[in-house]
Amino acid sequence: MDLRIPQGLGELLRDFTVAVLREKPDPLVDFAADYFAKLRTTSKPKSVPMYIIVDDDQAGEPDPTTLKPKNNANGPAKGKYARRTSVSAERYDPEADDGDEEKVVHDKSEGQKSRLSQAIAPILLFKSLDSEQLTDVVDAMFERRVQSGEVVIRLGDDGDNFYVIDTGIYSVRVEVDGQEKTVHTFDNKGSFGELALMYNMPRSATIMAETEGTLWAMDRASFRRIVLKAAFKKRKMYEELLENVPMLKTLESYERMNVADALQTKTFADNDVIIQQGAEADGMYFLENGSVRITINKGGGEEQQVGKLAKGKYFGELALIENKPRSANVIADGKVKVAFLQRESFERLLGPCLDLMKRNSDVYKSYANKGK
Template identity: 65%
Template sequence: MNIEIPDGLGDLLRDFTVAVLRERPPDIYDFAVRFFTKVRENRRPKDVPMYVIVDDDDIGEPDKDSFKPKCQRLNRYGRRQSVSAERYDPEEDVSDDEKACHGKTDEQRERLTEAVSGILLFRALEPEQMQDVLDAMFETVVHPGDYVIRQGDDGDNFYVIDSGQYDVLVTVNGEEKRVHTFEGKGSFGELALLYNMPRSASVMSVSHGSLWAMDRNSFRRIVLKSAFKKRKMYEELLENVPILKSLEHYERSNLADALVTKKYTDGECIIRQGNEADGMFFLEAGVIRVTIINPDGEEEELGQHSKGKYFGELALIENQPRSANVYAVDEVKVAFLERECFERLLGPCLDIMKRNSELYKQYTEQHSVKVNCE
């Protein structure tokens, strides 16, 4: 039976999800009633707003002839606004545009590196992609009262805070309300770029400060395209893991988005027996060696595994310390799933994992007994 998805359903659910994540209501059901009631009331046609197109030169460009760039002064009246944001499909993007590169002093690059170090969006990027991020970002100075972004505008830049205080403002029934304040760190502006939608809130500078900005094209090329490639690669990896066959496609996609790449060199310990479990691993490339410390205190090898195997789940299932050691053989690349994501994303597979863990425990117990008898 073919089920036709009504027009507008995807956009409606997306907007509702964004609103929930932004406002974090204590009662999601009451919030849903208010949200959809307001959507229904706002369905009447509205006048199309007039956009003023301002050249980038009006807000200043980095000095390309100097190693030290000019900081851009944010102009609340001269911001670049696009009439409409084209939809971006990373799968169809085969362009090889010239990378944006804004020169920086060593001091600026050090500050920027520290500012982006905790940004979740960049966590899955490879080292060379992080260098592209650092090159593409430019510094913007702000003064009290400057609007960095305005609710309803199209997204032009993604921002990382270097210094200063910033209020997040949402206009409700014509009244602007403060919903959050950034104090010297954080990032904002990614939702409009990620979902090709207008700004969902305004951000105003409360004090003097500086921001690191990345233009929309660079953000898409580095963040969205790399995230798409990462998801495709991990989806292919996960499709070959037998216990994950019970997952639906969208569940594997969510799992792929949560994985983080980690690399280990020859002989490096990936898991230490007795340590607290922080997550589980999927072997992406290379070979691992598994050992246990037997009752006599001697370390004994149980076997080796190659691409497609998973490990580290036993301690999470049993809520106990690690029961074995895992070492890298030559160069090893793994996909790491944090403990917090484990039960949420792998719920349908937990029963299978528990059965496998019982077999594993029986094997190790039998093996230990055999060693002691010898």
């Protein structure tokens, strides 16, 4: 008898459990029937308990099943918002974390801080962190120099650190039919080691330095405190924001969770231009804090204010819906914090809301008419 657990069963049951805990349904059987019926008919069902971007063109250990780097198993997603993967928190509960533990700080020169900041900038794992949290990342990481032939991570070992490459070439090796096989090579950029820390699992590959090099390492406790807890807090905050957006009322709760997970925080100073009339649309915005002015260029350098939006409102969807350039300027009125939804994520996640958005687009068209 084959007693192996089918692939994907763990994630499926985990997602369902989270939905039950959130909704507290009664009767449970009816809820389960509806849940799995929707899951079956939804073209892109993906509900996960907490989200972290872990797929990157130069990130991570390989998928142990396909023996390919997990981000390239189906080819790199150039120009697309990276796929997100659920985080297992078997021994770490971010909600119960009171945050009282002392921050880890490793002294660095200004030059080292600058190099490290540049190294972590393109890593999708840190995209959801704000400036203060990124400072915590830089402070918590320490330098590790390696020699050619040195094993940085060994297959099967417990996870201790997460690594960001500063310099050097590193091979990713797994065992295939008793033989060690190189399945990927990092060349002076990238990151690895997050899987064991996120999933509380042994290392899934061996990482060996092929040349002398330098790595930046972050210990397990700091990684969880900064990255996992930050993702949890971000997700809860955005869920609360989205629950108060009327146009998203048509979404199921798990669909709103996916939207919340795709949002990125951006901040703007007073009079910063968030959207420029005539520019190509790259996404839409939800106002977390502050307010914005909506203006129309009338020609001859004259600009007319036609509206104002405050916390909880959204803007920028019209150009995405109609696939046209921006029809107005949106300017920060004081310090502004927004949640940004990239075009690709908009198209993928907000299909159920498009009809309502199209009706609301008349508001923007009325702004444009005022400027004529």
